[in-house]
Amino acid sequence: MVHDFPSPARTLAGITVAAVAVLATVGCSSTSDTGTTEPAASQAAGWPRTFTNPDGSTTEIPSKPEAIVSTSVSVTGTLLAFDAPVVASGSGATGEFFAQWAEVADERDIANLWPAGKVDLEAVYAHAPDLVVVSATGADSLMDQIDELRAIAPTIVVDYGGQTWQELAGTLGQATGLATEAEQTVTAFDESVREAASKIQVPAGSANVISFNGAGEDNPIARRGSAQAGLLSDLGFTLEDPNPEWNTRSQLREDFVWTAYENLTTLTAETTFILSKDDAGAQAFAEDPVLANVPSVQQGQVYGLGANSFRVDPYSATEIVDGVVARFAN
Structure with missing residues (x-):
């Protein structure tokens, strides 16, 4: 079977702590297509903060999220990696979470919303999210339902296909108030790759x-x-x-x-x-x-x-x- 491959991504393990810090800084004022938060004064105050979506629209996030619904199975793994408070997630086309993090999802009691390509807005309501994360592209994208999702809770859009997971972690870390945790996750991985290369x-x-x-x-x-x-x-x-x-x-x-x-x-x-x-x-x-x-x-x-x-x-x-x-x- 020929897979529907992810969009272009750059080298995975080359993002250093400094690079992630730059990404976080840009996230305070940028309106780039990767999704950012702005402005710097708001970021210094903490909350609310404004997230810029890939299409240029913005989403105000009033407070640090405590119940995140990820409608994209391709994004959920990155959120889990830096301990974002995910309560529910969409799954793959088979109706299952990706095997590499399915055990983590089970340990954290994360609800399985629906298979990629389907949607149940009532399921989103049921989990009372204070942030919904949507993918801009891919089989797990819900851009056609974005207005309905925004009626439920603040909803942001990320383009995982155009980013490495490290860059995505930086973007999501800013949106969730977990920039430090996201940076630490990237740093630990980069160090593990350098150590592995020496072995x-x-x-x-x-x-x-x-x-x-x-x-x-x-x-x-x-x-x-x-x-x-x-x-x-x-x-x-x-x-x-x-x-x-x-x-x-x-x-x-x-x-x-x-x-x-x-x-x-x-x-x-x-x-x-x-x-x-x-x-x-x-x-x-x-x-x-x-x-x-x-x-x-x-x-x-x-x-x-x-x-x-x-x-x-x-x-x-x-x-x-x-x-x-x-x-x-x-």
Whole structure:
């Protein structure tokens, strides 16, 4: 199956404490498309504060939220990572929370509102939120219901597709009054990536990341601008960039190139990571007879990037890092 991949994202682990501080400062007065709070005087006073949505509209948040409803399953993981008071969340298309943080959601007794693509406004009312978070894009976006949601509680919109999870954490931290906690979460992750990089022996040559769907299907290959490639790069890997002329979609994205199966035979990387698979699942690529001469197959270096590696949030990013350390530890 070909996934509906996230929008372009930049390198995951390169955001330092200083960068997050800059993001927070900008959040006090900016009206950028990523969503910010303003003005500086209001921020100094604390509350209320004004959040600027991606379309330029603003949302006044009267007080520090204590009951957040996240209608976007893709945003919820970042909120949970810095302990935002989420009481309910939308789920994935299967009706389940993302596996990488489902246990955390269960521990915190977070209610499952609905599967992506559906909406039940009565369920939002029932949780009496003082802040609702909506995604600007994606299968879990509820932009068509934004007016109804704003009638229930202050509602902000974030564009997770155009940000790394670290940048999203900075935006959400400002909106929720948890900027320090969000910054600490990013800092801890960045430090863990640096530590992980010092523990591994990266295989010689380059690496690539493929969503392998087999013959007769498009097989997306991660570009260097993807979240997955950025994280591997921060761990010390050199990423093979797919030929953009292979792209079969109407628009070329910065994160993945959708390519015909036959082009996989021309890849040159000595290591291949298969998206959304563990090592066992990755063997479908390694055992494909048409791909027998691909360098990574020849060298027996085809690995799963992780079952939850499709949507990179704080939890899945940590899983990816842990998996790489386990595989390539010195």
